[in-house]
Amino acid sequence: MYQHRLILAALLMLFTVRAPAQSFSDKDLNALSDNMKQYDIIGLGEAEHFRQGYYKSKVELIKHFVQHNIIDIIALEASMSVADILNSYIHGEIELDPKGILASLNEPYSLQGIGLFDTVEILEMLEWLKQHNTSNYRKVKIVGIDCQNYSIPLSKIEKYVGDDLKMLEEIRETQKLINQSLRSILDSGVLVIKTTEWLNHFKKAKYNVRALKEQIGNKENSVFFRELEQFTNLWDDPTFPRDSMMYENLKQHVFAGSRAVVWAHNFHIENDPEFVAYKKLGVFLKENYPEKYLIIGVSESDSDKNYPAINIHSLDAKYDMMINVDKGSKCERLLAN
Numbered sequence: 001m002y003q004h005r006l007i008l009a010a011l012l013m014l015f016t017v018r019a020p021a022q023s024f025s026d027k028d029l030n031a032l033s034d035n036m037k038q039y040d041i042i043g044l045g046e047a048e049h050f051r052q053g054y055y056k057s058k059v060e061l062i063k064h065f066v067q068h069n070i071i072d073i074i075a076l077e078a079s080m081s082v083a084d085i086l087n088s089y090i091h092g093e094i095e096l097d098p099k100g101i102l103a104s105l106n107e108p109y110s111l112q113g114i115g116l117f118d119t120v121e122i123l124e125m126l127e128w129l130k131q132h133n134t135s136n137y138r139k140v141k142i143v144g145i146d147c148q149n150y151s152i153p154l155s156k157i158e159k160y161v162g163d164d165l166k167m168l169e170e171i172r173e174t175q176k177l178i179n180q181s182l183r184s185i186l187d188s189g190v191l192v193i194k195t196t197e198w199l200n201h202f203k204k205a206k207y208n209v210r211a212l213k214e215q216i217g218n219k220e221n222s223v224f225f226r227e228l229e230q231f232t233n234l235w236d237d238p239t240f241p242r243d244s245m246m247y248e249n250l251k252q253h254v255f256a257g258s259r260a261v262v263w264a265h266n267f268h269i270e271n272d273p274e275f276v277a278y279k280k281l282g283v284f285l286k287e288n289y290p291e292k293y294l295i296i297g298v299s300e301s302d303s304d305k306n307y308p309a310i311n312i313h314s315l316d317a318k319y320d321m322m323i324n325v326d327k328g329s330k331c332e333r334l335l336a337n
Contacts, residue, residue, distance in 0.1 A: 053328030083144030
Protein backbone atom coordinates (compact mmCIF):
# COMPACT_ATOMS: atom_id res chain seq x y z
CA MET A 1 0.00 0.00 0.00
CA TYR A 2 2.87 2.40 0.84
CA GLN A 3 4.43 1.83 -2.58
CA HIS A 4 1.06 2.41 -4.24
CA ARG A 5 0.66 5.71 -2.39
CA LEU A 6 4.10 6.87 -3.55
CA ILE A 7 3.18 6.08 -7.14
CA LEU A 8 -0.18 7.83 -6.71
CA ALA A 9 1.50 10.92 -5.29
CA ALA A 10 4.01 11.01 -8.13
CA LEU A 11 1.28 10.69 -10.74
CA LEU A 12 -0.83 13.42 -9.23
CA MET A 13 2.04 15.86 -8.85
CA LEU A 14 2.55 15.76 -12.62
CA PHE A 15 -0.71 17.53 -13.27
CA THR A 16 -1.10 21.28 -13.18
CA VAL A 17 -4.30 22.62 -14.67
CA ARG A 18 -4.67 26.13 -16.03
CA ALA A 19 -8.21 26.82 -17.10
CA PRO A 20 -10.70 29.68 -17.00
CA ALA A 21 -13.57 29.76 -14.52
CA GLN A 22 -11.82 27.22 -12.29
CA SER A 23 -12.74 24.35 -14.57
CA PHE A 24 -10.84 21.07 -14.38
CA SER A 25 -9.72 19.52 -17.65
CA ASP A 26 -11.06 16.13 -18.69
CA LYS A 27 -7.51 14.80 -18.56
CA ASP A 28 -7.11 15.64 -14.91
CA LEU A 29 -10.60 14.55 -13.92
CA ASN A 30 -9.98 11.19 -15.56
CA ALA A 31 -6.59 10.91 -13.85
CA LEU A 32 -8.29 11.50 -10.51
CA SER A 33 -11.02 8.99 -11.32
CA ASP A 34 -8.56 6.28 -12.25
CA ASN A 35 -6.84 6.61 -8.89
CA MET A 36 -10.00 6.73 -6.78
CA LYS A 37 -11.79 3.55 -7.73
CA GLN A 38 -10.16 1.50 -4.98
CA TYR A 39 -11.55 3.80 -2.25
CA ASP A 40 -14.97 3.47 -0.63
CA ILE A 41 -14.91 6.78 1.27
CA ILE A 42 -13.61 10.03 -0.20
CA GLY A 43 -13.26 13.02 2.09
CA LEU A 44 -13.71 16.20 0.04
CA GLY A 45 -12.86 19.21 2.14
CA GLU A 46 -12.80 22.97 2.03
CA ALA A 47 -10.46 25.32 3.87
CA GLU A 48 -13.35 27.70 4.52
CA HIS A 49 -17.10 27.34 4.37
CA PHE A 50 -19.30 29.39 2.05
CA ARG A 51 -16.78 30.30 -0.66
CA GLN A 52 -17.87 30.33 -4.29
CA GLY A 53 -14.57 29.00 -5.64
CA TYR A 54 -14.49 26.03 -3.28
CA TYR A 55 -18.15 25.16 -3.78
CA LYS A 56 -18.04 25.43 -7.58
CA SER A 57 -14.94 23.23 -7.73
CA LYS A 58 -16.44 20.63 -5.40
CA VAL A 59 -19.72 20.52 -7.31
CA GLU A 60 -17.78 20.02 -10.54
CA LEU A 61 -15.83 17.14 -8.98
CA ILE A 62 -18.97 15.52 -7.57
CA LYS A 63 -20.72 15.65 -10.93
CA HIS A 64 -17.74 13.92 -12.51
CA PHE A 65 -17.65 11.28 -9.76
CA VAL A 66 -21.35 10.59 -10.24
CA GLN A 67 -21.13 10.42 -14.03
CA HIS A 68 -18.26 7.93 -13.80
CA ASN A 69 -19.89 5.76 -11.10
CA ILE A 70 -17.19 6.56 -8.55
CA ILE A 71 -19.71 7.46 -5.83
CA ASP A 72 -23.33 6.73 -5.05
CA ILE A 73 -23.60 8.54 -1.70
CA ILE A 74 -23.00 12.21 -0.91
CA ALA A 75 -22.59 12.63 2.85
CA LEU A 76 -22.92 16.23 4.01
CA GLU A 77 -21.61 17.87 7.17
CA ALA A 78 -25.22 18.80 7.76
CA SER A 79 -28.50 17.87 9.43
CA MET A 80 -29.48 14.22 9.09
CA SER A 81 -33.19 15.06 9.06
CA VAL A 82 -33.03 17.82 6.46
CA ALA A 83 -30.71 15.80 4.22
CA ASP A 84 -33.21 12.95 4.44
CA ILE A 85 -35.92 15.28 3.10
CA LEU A 86 -33.64 16.48 0.29
CA ASN A 87 -32.81 12.89 -0.56
CA SER A 88 -36.51 12.18 -1.04
CA TYR A 89 -36.66 15.24 -3.30
CA ILE A 90 -33.79 14.20 -5.59
CA HIS A 91 -35.40 10.76 -5.92
CA GLY A 92 -38.69 12.32 -7.04
CA GLU A 93 -40.57 11.01 -4.00
CA ILE A 94 -41.86 14.40 -2.80
CA GLU A 95 -42.64 17.83 -4.23
CA LEU A 96 -40.50 20.50 -2.63
CA ASP A 97 -38.92 23.90 -3.16
CA PRO A 98 -35.42 22.96 -1.94
CA LYS A 99 -34.41 26.61 -1.71
CA GLY A 100 -36.80 26.89 1.22
CA ILE A 101 -34.98 24.40 3.45
CA LEU A 102 -31.31 24.63 2.47
CA ALA A 103 -30.63 26.98 5.39
CA SER A 104 -32.10 24.32 7.69
CA LEU A 105 -29.17 22.01 6.94
CA ASN A 106 -27.44 23.99 9.71
CA GLU A 107 -30.00 25.62 11.98
CA PRO A 108 -27.51 27.22 14.43
CA TYR A 109 -25.81 28.97 11.49
CA SER A 110 -29.18 30.09 10.18
CA LEU A 111 -30.15 31.54 13.56
CA GLN A 112 -27.01 33.68 13.38
CA GLY A 113 -27.74 34.80 9.83
CA ILE A 114 -24.71 32.86 8.56
CA GLY A 115 -24.86 30.91 5.32
CA LEU A 116 -23.53 27.40 4.75
CA PHE A 117 -25.49 25.27 2.27
CA ASP A 118 -28.12 27.86 1.29
CA THR A 119 -26.34 28.83 -1.93
CA VAL A 120 -26.88 28.81 -5.68
CA GLU A 121 -24.10 26.22 -6.04
CA ILE A 122 -25.77 23.71 -3.71
CA LEU A 123 -29.21 24.31 -5.22
CA GLU A 124 -27.82 23.71 -8.71
CA MET A 125 -26.16 20.49 -7.53
CA LEU A 126 -29.44 19.23 -6.08
CA GLU A 127 -31.34 19.94 -9.28
CA TRP A 128 -28.61 18.22 -11.30
CA LEU A 129 -28.75 15.17 -9.01
CA LYS A 130 -32.54 15.06 -9.32
CA GLN A 131 -32.23 15.04 -13.09
CA HIS A 132 -29.51 12.39 -12.93
CA ASN A 133 -31.64 10.12 -10.76
CA THR A 134 -34.59 10.56 -13.10
CA SER A 135 -32.67 9.43 -16.16
CA ASN A 136 -30.24 6.85 -14.73
CA TYR A 137 -30.68 3.40 -13.29
CA ARG A 138 -27.82 3.95 -10.84
CA LYS A 139 -29.16 6.43 -8.29
CA VAL A 140 -27.23 8.78 -6.02
CA LYS A 141 -28.23 9.30 -2.41
CA ILE A 142 -27.77 12.35 -0.15
CA VAL A 143 -27.32 11.81 3.59
CA GLY A 144 -26.54 14.10 6.49
CA ILE A 145 -24.01 12.99 9.10
CA ASP A 146 -24.31 15.88 11.55
CA CYS A 147 -26.79 16.98 14.21
CA GLN A 148 -27.51 20.53 13.08
CA ASN A 149 -31.28 20.88 13.26
CA TYR A 150 -33.89 20.41 15.97
CA SER A 151 -36.97 22.27 14.68
CA ILE A 152 -37.62 20.02 11.68
CA PRO A 153 -37.20 16.69 13.52
CA LEU A 154 -39.46 17.98 16.30
CA SER A 155 -42.11 18.99 13.77
CA LYS A 156 -41.77 15.64 11.96
CA ILE A 157 -42.45 13.54 15.06
CA GLU A 158 -45.70 15.39 15.82
CA LYS A 159 -47.66 13.12 13.49
CA TYR A 160 -46.74 10.10 15.63
CA VAL A 161 -48.35 11.42 18.83
CA GLY A 162 -51.92 11.17 17.55
CA ASP A 163 -54.32 12.95 19.89
CA ASP A 164 -52.02 12.67 22.92
CA LEU A 165 -52.00 16.27 24.15
CA LYS A 166 -49.34 15.58 26.78
CA MET A 167 -46.80 14.42 24.21
CA LEU A 168 -47.71 17.28 21.90
CA GLU A 169 -47.04 19.70 24.75
CA GLU A 170 -43.68 18.00 25.42
CA ILE A 171 -42.68 18.52 21.78
CA ARG A 172 -43.61 22.20 21.90
CA GLU A 173 -41.91 22.69 25.26
CA THR A 174 -38.74 21.09 23.88
CA GLN A 175 -38.79 23.44 20.89
CA LYS A 176 -39.16 26.42 23.22
CA LEU A 177 -36.39 25.26 25.58
CA ILE A 178 -33.86 24.71 22.80
CA ASN A 179 -34.81 28.00 21.15
CA GLN A 180 -34.18 29.81 24.44
CA SER A 181 -30.91 27.96 25.02
CA LEU A 182 -29.45 28.80 21.61
CA ARG A 183 -30.68 32.38 21.74
CA SER A 184 -29.00 32.84 25.10
CA ILE A 185 -25.70 31.64 23.59
CA LEU A 186 -26.06 34.21 20.80
CA ASP A 187 -26.97 36.98 23.26
CA SER A 188 -24.57 36.19 26.12
CA GLY A 189 -21.76 34.11 24.63
CA VAL A 190 -20.90 30.43 24.84
CA LEU A 191 -19.96 30.57 28.54
CA VAL A 192 -23.66 30.83 29.35
CA ILE A 193 -23.83 27.03 28.90
CA LYS A 194 -22.11 26.70 32.28
CA THR A 195 -24.89 28.51 34.15
CA THR A 196 -27.40 26.55 36.21
CA GLU A 197 -30.42 28.01 34.41
CA TRP A 198 -29.05 27.11 30.96
CA LEU A 199 -28.11 23.59 32.03
CA ASN A 200 -31.52 22.99 33.60
CA HIS A 201 -33.32 24.10 30.42
CA PHE A 202 -31.19 21.88 28.24
CA LYS A 203 -31.46 18.89 30.57
CA LYS A 204 -35.24 19.23 30.49
CA ALA A 205 -35.17 19.26 26.66
CA LYS A 206 -32.95 16.17 26.70
CA TYR A 207 -35.32 14.41 29.11
CA ASN A 208 -38.31 15.22 26.90
CA VAL A 209 -36.59 13.79 23.82
CA ARG A 210 -35.74 10.59 25.66
CA ALA A 211 -39.30 10.22 26.99
CA LEU A 212 -40.85 10.85 23.57
CA LYS A 213 -38.57 8.29 21.94
CA GLU A 214 -39.57 5.65 24.49
CA GLN A 215 -43.23 6.24 23.69
CA ILE A 216 -43.35 6.76 19.92
CA GLY A 217 -39.88 5.96 18.54
CA ASN A 218 -39.85 3.53 15.61
CA LYS A 219 -37.85 2.72 12.49
CA GLU A 220 -39.72 5.27 10.41
CA ASN A 221 -38.88 8.21 12.67
CA SER A 222 -35.48 6.96 13.84
CA VAL A 223 -33.50 9.60 11.90
CA PHE A 224 -35.42 12.38 13.66
CA PHE A 225 -34.86 10.97 17.13
CA ARG A 226 -31.22 10.20 16.36
CA GLU A 227 -30.63 13.84 15.48
CA LEU A 228 -32.59 15.14 18.47
CA GLU A 229 -30.70 12.89 20.87
CA GLN A 230 -27.35 13.92 19.47
CA PHE A 231 -28.26 17.61 19.41
CA THR A 232 -29.36 17.59 23.04
CA ASN A 233 -26.36 15.52 24.15
CA LEU A 234 -23.72 17.54 22.30
CA TRP A 235 -23.96 21.00 23.76
CA ASP A 236 -23.48 20.20 27.43
CA ASP A 237 -20.93 17.40 26.90
CA PRO A 238 -17.44 18.69 27.89
CA THR A 239 -15.79 16.29 25.43
CA PHE A 240 -17.78 17.84 22.54
CA PRO A 241 -18.14 14.51 20.67
CA ARG A 242 -19.39 16.01 17.40
CA ASP A 243 -16.79 14.32 15.18
CA SER A 244 -17.29 10.94 16.83
CA MET A 245 -21.03 11.34 16.27
CA MET A 246 -20.44 12.17 12.61
CA TYR A 247 -18.31 9.05 12.31
CA GLU A 248 -21.02 6.84 13.81
CA ASN A 249 -23.62 8.46 11.56
CA LEU A 250 -21.50 7.93 8.45
CA LYS A 251 -20.86 4.29 9.37
CA GLN A 252 -24.55 3.57 8.89
CA HIS A 253 -24.15 4.30 5.19
CA VAL A 254 -20.85 2.50 4.58
CA PHE A 255 -21.51 -1.00 3.31
CA ALA A 256 -20.13 -3.40 0.72
CA GLY A 257 -20.51 -2.02 -2.79
CA SER A 258 -21.22 1.58 -1.73
CA ARG A 259 -18.94 4.54 -2.30
CA ALA A 260 -19.39 7.80 -0.44
CA VAL A 261 -17.96 11.28 -0.78
CA VAL A 262 -17.95 13.30 2.45
CA TRP A 263 -18.54 17.03 1.92
CA ALA A 264 -17.10 18.74 4.99
CA HIS A 265 -14.54 21.26 6.20
CA ASN A 266 -10.87 20.28 5.82
CA PHE A 267 -10.65 20.34 9.61
CA HIS A 268 -13.01 17.39 9.96
CA ILE A 269 -11.85 15.14 7.11
CA GLU A 270 -8.10 15.46 7.66
CA ASN A 271 -6.00 12.77 9.33
CA ASP A 272 -4.66 14.81 12.23
CA PRO A 273 -3.97 12.50 15.20
CA GLU A 274 -1.86 15.22 16.86
CA PHE A 275 -4.95 17.35 17.52
CA VAL A 276 -5.49 16.83 21.25
CA ALA A 277 -8.87 18.44 21.97
CA TYR A 278 -10.80 15.49 20.49
CA LYS A 279 -10.49 12.90 17.74
CA LYS A 280 -11.47 14.20 14.32
CA LEU A 281 -13.74 12.44 11.85
CA GLY A 282 -10.83 11.88 9.46
CA VAL A 283 -8.78 10.17 12.16
CA PHE A 284 -11.64 7.78 12.94
CA LEU A 285 -11.95 6.97 9.24
CA LYS A 286 -8.23 6.51 8.65
CA GLU A 287 -7.95 4.22 11.67
CA ASN A 288 -10.91 2.07 10.73
CA TYR A 289 -10.73 2.19 6.92
CA PRO A 290 -6.99 2.71 6.30
CA GLU A 291 -7.02 1.24 2.80
CA LYS A 292 -10.42 2.59 1.82
CA TYR A 293 -10.42 6.24 2.94
CA LEU A 294 -9.00 8.89 0.59
CA ILE A 295 -8.57 12.45 1.86
CA ILE A 296 -8.80 15.34 -0.61
CA GLY A 297 -8.29 18.78 0.87
CA VAL A 298 -9.46 21.86 -1.01
CA SER A 299 -7.55 25.03 -0.25
CA GLU A 300 -6.61 28.48 -1.52
CA SER A 301 -4.36 28.76 -4.57
CA ASP A 302 -1.12 30.71 -4.33
CA SER A 303 -1.18 31.41 -8.05
CA ASP A 304 -2.08 34.53 -9.96
CA LYS A 305 -5.75 35.15 -9.17
CA ASN A 306 -6.37 36.28 -12.74
CA TYR A 307 -5.23 32.95 -14.14
CA PRO A 308 -5.90 30.29 -11.50
CA ALA A 309 -3.70 27.22 -11.29
CA ILE A 310 -5.30 24.12 -9.79
CA ASN A 311 -2.49 21.96 -8.51
CA ILE A 312 -3.11 18.40 -7.39
CA HIS A 313 -0.50 17.07 -5.00
CA SER A 314 -0.02 15.30 -1.69
CA LEU A 315 2.60 17.27 0.21
CA ASP A 316 0.69 17.64 3.49
CA ALA A 317 0.68 14.45 5.56
CA LYS A 318 -2.87 15.18 6.74
CA TYR A 319 -4.17 14.67 3.20
CA ASP A 320 -3.71 12.19 0.39
CA MET A 321 -4.34 14.90 -2.21
CA MET A 322 -4.70 18.67 -2.08
CA ILE A 323 -6.55 20.67 -4.72
CA ASN A 324 -5.67 24.36 -4.75
CA VAL A 325 -8.15 26.80 -6.26
CA ASP A 326 -9.04 30.45 -5.96
CA LYS A 327 -11.54 30.44 -3.10
CA GLY A 328 -13.42 33.33 -4.66
CA SER A 329 -15.96 35.60 -3.01
CA LYS A 330 -18.29 34.55 -0.24
CA CYS A 331 -21.39 32.82 -1.53
CA GLU A 332 -24.67 34.69 -1.59
CA ARG A 333 -27.36 33.33 0.69
CA LEU A 334 -30.51 32.10 -1.00
CA LEU A 335 -33.70 33.45 0.49
CA ALA A 336 -36.75 31.22 0.71
CA ASN A 337 -39.71 32.30 -1.40
